[in-house]
Amino acid sequence: MSIFNNTNYNKVATSVSIITALTIPSIATDVYNVTSSIATSSYDKSIDYSISKQSTMDNSNIKNDIEMLRLLEIDELNNELNMKLNTSISKTWLPANNILNKSCLFVTVENQEDLIENYKDFELELYLALEEKINKSSFFDMIALI
Amino acid sequence: MNHQDLANQFNDFAYQLINHHLVLNDRIISIQDEIFLKRIIFSRYYYALYHKYLEHNSTLSASSGTNIHSSIRNNIQNKGDTKLKQVFLKLRTLRMWADYELDINSSVVPINLERLSNDVYSIVKRININC
Numbered sequence: 001m002s003i004f005n006n007t008n009y010n011k012v013a014t015s016v017s018i019i020t021a022l023t024i025p026s027i028a029t030d031v032y033n034v035t036s037s038i039a040t041s042s043y044d045k046s047i048d049y050s051i052s053k054q055s056t057m058d059n060s061n062i063k064n065d066i067e068m069l070r071l072l073e074i075d076e077l078n079n080e081l082n083m084k085l086n087t088s089i090s091k092t093w094l095p096a097n098n099i100l101n102k103s104c105l106f107v108t109v110e111n112q113e114d115l116i117e118n119y120k121d122f123e124l125e126l127y128l129a130l131e132e133k134i135n136k137s138s139f140f141d142m143i144a145l146i
Numbered sequence: 147m148n149h150q151d152l153a154n155q156f157n158d159f160a161y162q163l164i165n166h167h168l169v170l171n172d173r174i175i176s177i178q179d180e181i182f183l184k185r186i187i188f189s190r191y192y193y194a195l196y197h198k199y200l201e202h203n204s205t206l207s208a209s210s211g212t213n214i215h216s217s218i219r220n221n222i223q224n225k226g227d228t229k230l231k232q233v234f235l236k237l238r239t240l241r242m243w244a245d246y247e248l249d250i251n252s253s254v255v256p257i258n259l260e261r262l263s264n265d266v267y268s269i270v271k272r273i274n275i276n277c
Contacts, residue, residue: 093256095243104239106257123261127232141223142235146256 070097070139074105077130077143084129087111093146102141112145149201156194157270160187164259177254184255185244191266192241195234198270230275233265 078089091108109115109126116122123145127134130143147155167183199218200207206217222234240257269275 091256095255096239096247099242099246100239103242104236106236106239108256121229124229124232128228142232142239144232144236145258145261 070094073137073139077105077133077140080130080133081109081126085109085115085125087115091146097139102137102139104142104144105140106144106146108146116145149197149207153194153196153198153201153270156190156197157266160190160194161263161267163187163190164263167259181255184257184259187259187262188237188240188244188257191262192237192244194266194270195237198272198275199234202275227275229265230269233269237262237266 074089074092082088087109089107090110090112093106094103095106097103107126112122119125126145127143134140134143163183163186167180167187170179170183196215196218199222200214203218203221206214206221209217211217219234219238222231
């Protein structure tokens with residue numbers, strides 16, 4: 001299911017609209033906390049989303065909306081991964097995501113070393129498990145291991 | 147020099163840099179030096195695949211247009227085999243980061259070079275890339 005048909009997405013999108021209109025930081029905190037658990041790495045750009053970036057100047061609201069949608073997509077990929085391969089994303093790296101319309105999402109998953117040992121090509125399995133979601137993604141054209 | 151030769155040369159060059167990187171890792175090198183090295187490795191590996199693809203696509207190879215990169219990407223994304231698609235799109239992102247995202251405050255680049263090297267090598271040495 002696309003995030004645009006997703007009830008949770010619509011709820012969050014409504015919140016995002018409220019944030020955009022009123023710039024109430026407390027709502028942003030709640031939404032951020034939903035997705036922050038999948039973005040724990042020090043080099044993870046996703047974690048850059050924070051209240052401090054909630055400025056009313058320039059186009060920062062639009063940037064925050066895009067960042068929010070990106071986090072939601074990663075969260076959706078994480079759910080699918082959990083369902084299909086019984087693991088979850090523990091770290092992400094998003095190089096060139098400000099340059100390319102769609103870029104590769106680099107991830108580390110829980111028990112990665114064991115999974116690499118158990119599969120002939122776990123990185124390929126990872127993509128095949130998420131291929132349908134990736135094909136519909138607005139931000140990512142591939143997923144690969146860090 | 148034909149495209150296969152160029153693909154081999156770029157692949158070999160990147161592989162040598164990875165070996166150099168492994169040797170350097172025994173010593174203390176700055177994060178900046180490591181990032182410079184990885185930028186070159188990613189770019190060379192991307193161009194290894196770029197020329198490997200052109201070797202197998204005479205139409206694009208003869209083209210002098212400016213959209214060769216996006217044409218290769220579209221062809222591989224729509225018709226390429228899954229592993230080629232994964233390695234190419236992964237390297238495309240890494241190459242764009244390497245060549246255009248010039249943030250000097252970058253932190254450590256968390257990419258497994260051995261896995262990347264094996265992936266590119268297996269494709270560059272293929273007789274046919276099924277595109």
